[in-house]
Amino acid sequence: MKGARKAHATRATAVVGHPVRRKDGLDKVTGAARYIDDLVLPGLLYGTTIRSTISRGEIASVHLDFDTTGFTIVSARDIPGKNVVSLIEADQPSLADGRVEHVGEAILLLAHADKERLLDVRVSIDYRPAAPVVEPELSPTTFKEITIAKGDLGRGFAEADLVVEGEYRTGHQEHLYIETNGVLAVPGDGGITVHGSLQCPYYVHRALCELLSLPERKVRVIQTETGGGFGGKEDYPSVLAGHAALLALKSGRPVKMVYDRAEDMLATTKRHPAIVRHRTGVTRDGHLTAIDIEVLLDGGAYVTLSPVVLSRGLLHATGPYRCDHVRVHGRVVKTNTPPNGAFRGFGAPQTQFAAEVHMDRIGEQLGLDPIQVRERNALRPGDTMATGQRIEANGGALRVLREAARRTRFRQRRRALRGTDRGLGVALFFHGAGFTGSGEVKLRSKATLELTRRGVRVGVTATEIGQGARTVLAQIVATALGIPYEHVEMPPADTSLAPDSGPTVASRTTMIVGRLLELAARDLKRRLRGRTPAESWRAHGPISVTKEYTPPPGLTWDEEQYVGDAYGTWAWACDVAEVELDRDTGIVRPLRITSVADIGRVIHPVMARGQMEGGTAQAVGYALTEEVVMRDGRMANAQLTNYLIPTTADTPEIDVVFVERPYRNGAFGAKGVGELPMDGGAPAIVNALRSLGADVRAVPATPERVLDALSKG
Amino acid sequence: MRFTLNGRTVDVRAHPMKRLLDVLREDCHLTGTKEGCGEGECGACTVLVDGEAVNACLVPFAQVRGARVTTIEGLRGRRRLQEAFVEHGGAQCGICTPGMIVAAAALGRRPNLDDIKTGLAGNLCRCTGYSGIYRAIEAAAVPLRPARRRGARGKRR
Structure with missing residues (x-):
């Protein structure tokens, strides 16, 4: 790595680590960037969806009570292929066929050239309702069950001086990307092209092939500029793209479907609510001897990505702590609400909220302060996690913990705040980067570089969703190839032009796709034999290099036993939150969050910081205000007026500090960053409330919950 | 009309x-x-x-x-504000950015942090946590000193 950096130390090209100008910057600040709703085509139809108004039952009859002239109408009967949204299980229909499992489930699709006419649509549906399951604890249907076990729990508890138990709960969370879900489907040449706001072009591609019974080459998916994702455009676009494609194929015309805010909030996925129970054995001096954790996730009506969310949730459930005797068991179950899906953090924010609040409670019972109890148990190099994964020589949680305590003068500050309405809380956390277990091996991601007349064109389907993928990947290529950053072209993700470089999820783009591009660039550089791209082009014409993922040597994973290296590497972080509590109203004002993070090598300091700041703000919303009110399986507050994400007035000052410990198998030493900040904000804030005497065990910590906790305290 | x-x-x-x-x-x-x-x-x-x-x-x-x-x-004559959004991480996904910049432009040429927070309280951003937006507006409010460009290069050493 060092040698490589030396070799490309010219000023114009060695841009890794420097805040180069983001590729999409100018278009975004001038309004020139084109998002899905900005696209119009001749002959365009606008599509709309008729949805279930009940949470469970059979559809008895459907009546169209309006003038249907000029409308294209699609029901389950019009589906040419399989009526499924293809993902992990084939359980979710694209359109309900005879029965519905949740409010908002799509039943009928309509399209018309005149948007206004869609407002006249009146469809009445008669149902034979059935009793819905809304409480996950009462669900008879388990989608997935996983156990992680290490050591001997009985022995661990026998060694304990004290057993601490607790139950912690987290609610739904809505992604609230500011651009709602939207696609544009264009039929032609016996196939379909779908443009859309999405994270994973090849997920949509596969789903369309199956739904429409089309060969791969007849389906093309192109990402448009995407106004935020956060996981909310990981699985859902496959549903919406299917709907628009069905209408487009039936009408023979392009069809655009863009949800309004209420529809997006009502019908699309949310973060899985969780109930987490901890039972922990601990010695008097604060060492963990046994950890027993039970996790229940609410999956909603269909499987979507729930098994993998559960898996990641459980793998993070102990928090970044050492313990010889561990059992983590979890289930994700069916309820009759819209399916829950991917959301930044993917199960880990839920389980680490529990772990970190529980850790404070352990400290309280032993008379140890929050830093002490964490210091005793934080994972160190050479330690093993619950799956047996060994911590790398430059890994572990101790360094970020100590740095956060030092920078915030945690103990002094806490003493100074005693007796005031301000509290200080800490959370220590980690996040596995890349797909879980053997996921990356199964994905077999590919990335291509093609020589152009003056530089190189990048062929990946990693998507720019605001995080800066376009810029960061170009930095990696420019640096590895030794050409100016400006000469690296980053075309939009398009399945007809670029290979499948895997979904843009799991904090994997910089680390995994970036690494593939780094290797491809080094390969290409060798083939240039000292020529510039322009010289080589003139002499030999185009060259292209494709790299496919191979696992780093030594990584092992046993899917059956849940033993081995759950992730290629882990990012580590520690948050310290200071809050102010109004004891009369229960309103909590977060004042400052310091976040110390080890994300490996920082490729672009401004964007890496932006990921930490934005993720922390999202965690503040999760901690305090973002409450999805579900009534009989229906989101009762599906609007921005009463689903409250942080505004400028609610967002604390966020101080981000990077501790750069490079990961040898990531691009230029990078690990993942995207999801990490989502894990720590909520427990840090709730622990700050604990220091003020509010024993809060659930988020969001709404004023009602806080007042309730204070009255019991 | x-x-x-x-x-x-x-x-x-x-x-x-x-x-x-x-x-x-x-x-x-x-x-x-x-x-x-x-x-x-x-x-x-x-x-x-x-x-x-x-x-x-x-x-x-x-x-x-x-x-x-x-x-x-x-939005004429506010190019520096727009450039500052690019440079300081004021824009990520970009969907709130036009509205955010227009709202920022209405704050006048030299808003302080409190003015900015109050003036933008009606503009939601889900990506940045607002910090990059504040930095951008503050940077655009300060007259550009010739020393600033050298500073970036000096860091490299």
């Missing part, structure tokens, strides 16, 4: 109750103004009407008769 759009007098035929947002996007083909919620909560559709920041999703077209309407496309 006549009004001034980005400095030019225009005559646009549209229903008087049509949302200004839709008139701008559909009739004037200025798609830089975005719809985020349609209920006046998110500010993605912020435009200036006679110099004041308003949510274009809440304004019926009839209300801008004779008024000066400025959208992101017509």
